[in-house]
Amino acid sequence: MKAIIPVAGIGTRLRPHTYTQPKVLLNVAGKPILGHIIDKLVENSIKDILLVIGHLGEKIKSYTVSSYPDVNFEFIEQKEPLGLGHAVYLAREFFEKDDEVLIILGDTIFDFDLSKFLKSKFTTIGVKPVDDPRRFGVVLLDGDNFAKKLVEKPTQPESNLAIVGIYLIKNPKLLKESLEEVVEGEIKTRGEYQLTDALQIMLNKGEKIKVFEIDGWYDCGKPETLLDTNKFLLEKNGMNFRRLGKLENVLLIPPVYISPTSKIENSIIGPYTTVSDGVEISYSIIRNSIIGDDAKIQNALLESSIVGSGAVVKGDYKRVNIGDSSEVEFY
Numbered sequence: 001m002k003a004i005i006p007v008a009g010i011g012t013r014l015r016p017h018t019y020t021q022p023k024v025l026l027n028v029a030g031k032p033i034l035g036h037i038i039d040k041l042v043e044n045s046i047k048d049i050l051l052v053i054g055h056l057g058e059k060i061k062s063y064t065v066s067s068y069p070d071v072n073f074e075f076i077e078q079k080e081p082l083g084l085g086h087a088v089y090l091a092r093e094f095f096e097k098d099d100e101v102l103i104i105l106g107d108t109i110f111d112f113d114l115s116k117f118l119k120s121k122f123t124t125i126g127v128k129p130v131d132d133p134r135r136f137g138v139v140l141l142d143g144d145n146f147a148k149k150l151v152e153k154p155t156q157p158e159s160n161l162a163i164v165g166i167y168l169i170k171n172p173k174l175l176k177e178s179l180e181e182v183v184e185g186e187i188k189t190r191g192e193y194q195l196t197d198a199l200q201i202m203l204n205k206g207e208k209i210k211v212f213e214i215d216g217w218y219d220c221g222k223p224e225t226l227l228d229t230n231k232f233l234l235e236k237n238g239m240n241f242r243r244l245g246k247l248e249n250v251l252l253i254p255p256v257y258i259s260p261t262s263k264i265e266n267s268i269i270g271p272y273t274t275v276s277d278g279v280e281i282s283y284s285i286i287r288n289s290i291i292g293d294d295a296k297i298q299n300a301l302l303e304s305s306i307v308g309s310g311a312v313v314k315g316d317y318k319r320v321n322i323g324d325s326s327e328v329e330f331y
C-alpha cells in the first residue's frame with residue numbers, strides 16, 4: 001500500500017518557528033513530528049510514501065531521504081497552499097491505479113493500532129468525538145455506523161465526531177475524480193479546496209465510508225498542542241538513560257529526552273522536557289519545554305517554552321537585601 005503525507009502547509013499557528021523550520025520537522029520527544037509518522041508507517045510495512053511538499057520543502061526532502069534510506073519517497077510540489085484537497089489532488093497520479101491508498105496528515109501523531117485500521121474493507125476515516133467540532137471536518141453517521149454526511153468546519157455542527165487526519169481510501173479512482181470535481185470545478189470551503197468536500201462527493205456517488213474511532217490522536221498544530229504531545233510521548237516512552245548527553249551536576253526529573261550530543265551543567269531538567277542535539281544548558285531550571293537543536297540556555301527559568309534551533313536564552317539572577325517578615329514576589 002502507498003501513503004500520501006501532505007506537508008506543504010505554512011504552519012502559521014506555529015510561527016515564529018515555522019518561518020525557518022517546516023512544522024513537521026519540529027522535534028517532539030526526541031524526533032521530528034514527521035519521523036514519528038514515518039516510523040509508524042514503516043512498522044506496518046508501508047514503504048512507498050509520497051510527500052506533498054511546499055513551504056521549506058527542501059528541508060523535508062533532505063531529512064526524509066537521509067533518515068530513511070529504505071523507504072521509497074516521491075515528492076510533489078504544491079506551489080501554493082490551496083488546501084488539503086488540492087495537495088491530494090496534485091498527488092492523484094501516484095494512486096489512481098491502486099486498489100487502496102492511505103492519506104495521513106503531516107502534523108498529527110497517532111498512537112493506535114494502525115494494522116487494524118488498514119484491515120478495513122471500506123473507505124475509512126479516523127474520527128474522534130470533540131467538545132468543539134467547529135474547527136474540524138465532522139461526520140454524521142447513519143444507523144449502521146456509515147457516514148451519511150461530511151461537513152468541513154461547520155458553524156452549527158450537527159455532530160461532534162471530528163475528522164482527525166487519517167484516511168484509508170478503497171476507491172482511489174473515485175477519489176481522483178472527486179478531487180478533480182472539487183479543484184477543476186473551483187469548489188472551495190473557507191477559501192480552500194477541501195478533502196472533506198471530495199469525500200462528500202464520493203459519498204454522493206455511492207461510496208460506503210466507515211468511521212474508525214481513534215483515541216490516541218495528538219495534534220501538533222499549535223504551541224500548546226505541540227507541548228501536550230511532547231508530554232504524552234515522553235510519558236509513554238519514559239527516559240532513555242543509556243544515551244544521555246554530557247551532564248555535570250544535573251538533576252533530571254523524568255520523563256525527559258536528552259540528546260546524547262547535548263551538554264548540560266548545574267541545572268534541573270524536567271519533567272516533560274526535550275533537549276535536542278547540540279544544546280548547551282547551564283545554571284537553568286527547565287520543565288515542560290522543547291529545546292531545539294544547538295540552542296544555548298544560561299541562567300534561565302523556563303516553563304511551557306519552545307526554543308528554536310540555534311536560539312540563545314540568557315536569564316538573570318535577582319539580588320535582594322530585605323528585612324525580616326518582608327514579602328517579595330517576582331513575575
Ligand code: UTP
Pocket residue numbers: 006007008009010011012013014023052078080081082083084086087105106107221
Ligand atoms: P493545516 O490545516 O494544519 O495547515 O494542515 P498548516 O499550514 O500546516 O498550519 P496553519 O493552519 O497555517 O497553522 C494540515 C496538514 O495538511 C498539510 C499541512 O502541511 C499539514 O500537514 N497541507 C495543508 C498541505 O500540504 N497543503 C495545504 O494546502 C494545506
